[in-house]
Structures are given as C-alpha cells and as structure tokens.
Amino acid sequence: MTTRAVGEQRTRTRPARRAALGAGLLGALAVLALFVVLSVCVGSVSLSPSVLLDVLAHYDPTNGDHLIIGTMRVPRTVVGLVAGAALGLSGAVMQGLARNPLADPGILGVNAGASLTMVLGISAFGVTAFSGYVWFGFAGAAAAGLLVHRIGSFGRDGATPVKLALAGAATSAALGSLTTAILLTDTEAFDEFRFWQVGSLANRELAVVAQALPFLAVGAAAALVCGRLLNILSLGGDVARSLGVNLAVAQGIAALAVVALCGAATAIAGPIAFVGLAVPHAARVLTGPDHRWILPYSMVLAPALLLAADVLGRVVAPPGEVQVGVVTAVVGAPVLVSLVRRRKVAAV
C-alpha cells in the first residue's frame, strides 16, 4: 500500500473511530446516569423513581421520603460524583505523567500527607467538625504532592517518572510513620480519624463539596488540557523536547491537576483505593492509548464505579453499611486482576 493510500485510509477511519469513541462516551454517561438514579433510590428504605420525580417537582421538607432523598442520598450521590470524577481524572493523569501503569493517587504521597495533617488538626488543634479538618487534609495533600514533586525534580534530568515514584514512596512511608506515631499516643484522634480513613460518601456535607469546588474546577481544567501533552510525554522526554514541549511546564500542569483533584477528593471522601488505579486502565482498554479520550472516559467511569460500590455497600450488610472505601478495595482488586489477565494492559 502506498503512503498516499494509507493516508486516505486514516482519513476515512479517524472520523469513524472518533464517532465510535464519542458514542462510547455517551454510553458511559448513560451508565453513570443509571447509577445516579440507583444511588438516590436504593438503600435501607427503598424508594421508587417516582418519588425522585416528586422530589424534583415539589420538594416537601416535612415528608420523610423527601427528606431521605434531599438530605441523605442526594448529598452522598453528589460527593460520589465529584470525588469519583476527581479520582478518575487524577489517576489517568498520574499514570500518564509517571508513565507507570501502577501509579495511583497514593503514589505522590497525597493520601499520606492528607492523613498526617488531618491527624495533626484533630490532635494538636482540637478540630472535630468535618468541615474543619477537611481543610487540614487538603492542605496536607497539596503540600505532600508538591514536596514529592520537588524531591523528584532534584538533579539535572528533572522530575523523571522513576524519581517521582521513588520520592512518592519514600515520602508516603515517612509521613505514614509520623501519623501512626501520633495515633498510637492519642486515642481521641484515632477515634475521629478512623471513620475518615476508611473512605465514605455518607454524612459528608454539601458545604464541604462547595468549598472544594474551586480546587476541583482548576484541577479538572488542568487535567483535561493535559491530554495532548500526556500523549507527547508518553513518547519520552527527548522526543517531547524535540517536538517543542517545555517539559517542566508540562509536568507542572499535570502535577497541579493531580494535587488539586486528588487532594480535594481525598479531603472530601477520605482515601478511596483502586478507583484512581483501575478506572484509567479500563478506559485505556476501551479507548486505546490516546489520553484525549482516556481522560474524559475516566472522568465518567470513575464516579459510576464509586456510586455502584456505594450502593452495593448499602445493601450488602443491612441494617449497617459497608463504607465505599472498603467495597472499592474488595471489589477493585479482582476487577483489576481480571483486566490484567484478560488483556495485556495497554502501554501507558
């Protein structure tokens, strides 16, 4: 086949592939919408979709069913949507940035940083309200992420994937030790911390989500513009430089997205495992290696997975609930193994 013929075929197939990927994204949105409805209707008290429509049409704050939807299920669904989208996006960016398929939001020390500062907030400053200590978590996540990026940037070759991963692992270990040391000597801090540590969507105030929204918006915007940059970075630093990419700026934008998204999601919902790791892999299986598609797919599929896990956690052990962080850890591990076994993980 001549070069011209190949070019003509690409011209014909690209729009078709784009249309297929666009349709797939719409399908993912439909799946997400389904889990949103389930998240609002399924729980200890089963409510039909007609009650949801009734709530949307005329909310009655004296009606018990309306209160369940309005004050409990809608807030946790919103938290699931926001935290899930942030985790999915940040995981995809992190795997692209680190060129490491096992990268997840914990690798830059974000979870460890958030945990340490939250424990300090509870233990040293006596903060007990969730709306108070969430900011300690966010500050810690951001500080740890920046610290890891700074440590990983030492040396002539800047922040290489391996150096970032090593800096993240070392920082996580150090911060985790400090957190454990404080918790072992402060039982009150431990009691407060253990509920957040598991990761949950329940009893999170929408006001906290509203406070975190600017960070989430900045992070999402930075992540979504990273698609092309991540594609180029995946070719290696030298190729990226030869294509005119300023590596420091590109990595800085990607790191900003990761810290903002991951920090906000972790502060709101606690450290939730596997969503940021598994969903980008699933998205990559569906879309191929193009980050311009991986990112939006991850942003839609991750909240769908998180809400599905939350709904499952509500019904699996009545009358109690299994926190979403436990469900994602239990369900996520075999799903990831299955993905890896069924198909060789696409190159990052």
Next chain:
Amino acid sequence: MVSRRGFLAGTTGAAAIAFLAACGGDDQGGAAAAGRAVETDKGPVTVPDKATKVACADFFGAFAVVDLGLVPVAVCGSHYEDTGPRYETTLAEVPLVGDFTTPDPEKLAGTDPDLILRTIDTDDALYEQLRGITPATVVISFQQLSLTEVATRVGDVLGRRKEADALLAEYEAACEDIRTRHADVLGRYTFTFAQAASDTTFWTLGEKWTDTKVLVDCGVTLAEPSASQAEPTEEFSLERISVLADSGVLLIPSGPDGVTEAPDNKPLTSNALWGQLPAVTQGRVWPVLSGAASLGTALELVERFDTVLTELATKD
C-alpha cells in the same frame, strides 16, 4: 531413745519437707491459710479475707470497687477524670496500668496488688500472666451479669458483701421512690433510649442493656421497637429513624456532665429525619448518663432520670 544421727536425719527431713511445701504451695497453701475460695469464670480462686490492694485490670471494674468503699491501687483505661462526681475525684489520681481492655503486666506488678480484678473475657495466656503477679486473680465477666449481680459478686470477692447489700438496698429504694413519685408521667409516656452506632446507623437499647434495665427498674415502659427487641441493642440505618416515631420520650447519651448530649451522638440527632419525630418536635428529648457499669453508676442515672421526669411533668 533416738540416736543423734536419727535425730539429725529426722529434723533435717522435716525441715526439708516444710521448705518444699512452702515453695511448692505458694499459690494455694499460704493464701489458703488466710483466705477464702470464690467462684470465678476460671474456676475457684483463693482470695484474701478482705483485700485492701485491688488492681483493676480493665476499665469497667474500678467503679464497682469504689462503690464498695475501696480505692483501687491501679486501674486501666483513661478519662477517669470525666466519670462524674462519684468517681472522678477518687479515680483520677490512681495509677494507670494499661488501656481499656489490656493491662501492662509489668506496670501492674509494680503496684504490688493483693488481688487483681478482671471484668471482661480473658484469654488463658493473659490470665496466667496475671496469676504470676498474684494468685488471687479474679476473672468475672460483667457482660453476663446484671448490675445487682455485679455488686454482690464483687462484694463477695472483696469481702465486702455487707457494703454490697447496703448499696443494693439503696438502689432499690431509689427506684421505688421514682416509681412512686412519678407514677403519673411514667404511666402516660413510653420511652426509647437511642444512640448513634456509626455515621450511618443508630441503636435502640433494649431491656437487656444495663442503662435501659435501670430505667425499667424505675418504672419505664419501653416503646417499640425497644419493647420487643431480644438483644441488648438493635441497629437501624439512619434512614429508618422513623421507627422511633411511637416513642413519647427519647433519651440519648450525655457527655461527662450528664446533661448535654455526647458529641459522638451527633450523627443521630443532626439528621433531618430526627427533627421530624413527634418526641423531638414536642421537646421531649433528654440526654442521660449512659454506660452504667456498676450500681453506683446506676444510681447516678436514677438521679438524672428523676430530674428528667420532673421536667417532663412540667411540660404537660
């Protein structure tokens, strides 16, 4: 006539037997001579006739010991300074020798107790460690006992049965007094004691729960679902708070001051559905002391409940 050799052999042998008996019978012989055998979860144990240096090897036993007029030489856990006027001044300064459920044997041994009291289930390894400190180690799990049984059993163990009987009489008289003076409001309302169990669930406390048993002793009629629950606690999702709608009065756990709500109960009472309950809208919610572990702590609850019923009567 006994020869000199025979005399020496005989006295040496007798001395040796006496020495060996003293060494080998340390955990029975010496104590048996000046003690009593009491029944424990680990079988009969010989204890001093009247123990004076009692170490409490978990959190819950200290209250029952103080109730009988004895200050322990060691306690486990923390926050004794927040345990109310009857106990805080007595227990706040007692050396801590472990956490709520697990004693530190080394620290415990340093207090040189003549009796160790353990009131929760205890594995054999820990039991043997404690027996190494003193053979008078008594394990009686309070979990299977009523508070009146707690008082009498601990009274028997400490050699203070008379004090236990007096406390029991005081408790029964206090309950009888409540039943008589507040018969009217007690007859008009049903009650539920509810508390947050997690950030998504709450418990109703049934009659087998010690605090609820004290309330029932005071003449309370429990509302459903507490009235018919078989277990001490029944867990419900916060989405099902409406199961409390039949209750005329709602009782919730208080903080250490006995009158303000415990902070960790907020997931229950800050829920919007809680605000819809008839008892809540009509202002019939009271925080009361919870976690009664002895008749003395039960008397504190009785005293608080007296105040609650007096306030309830004025609301009508």
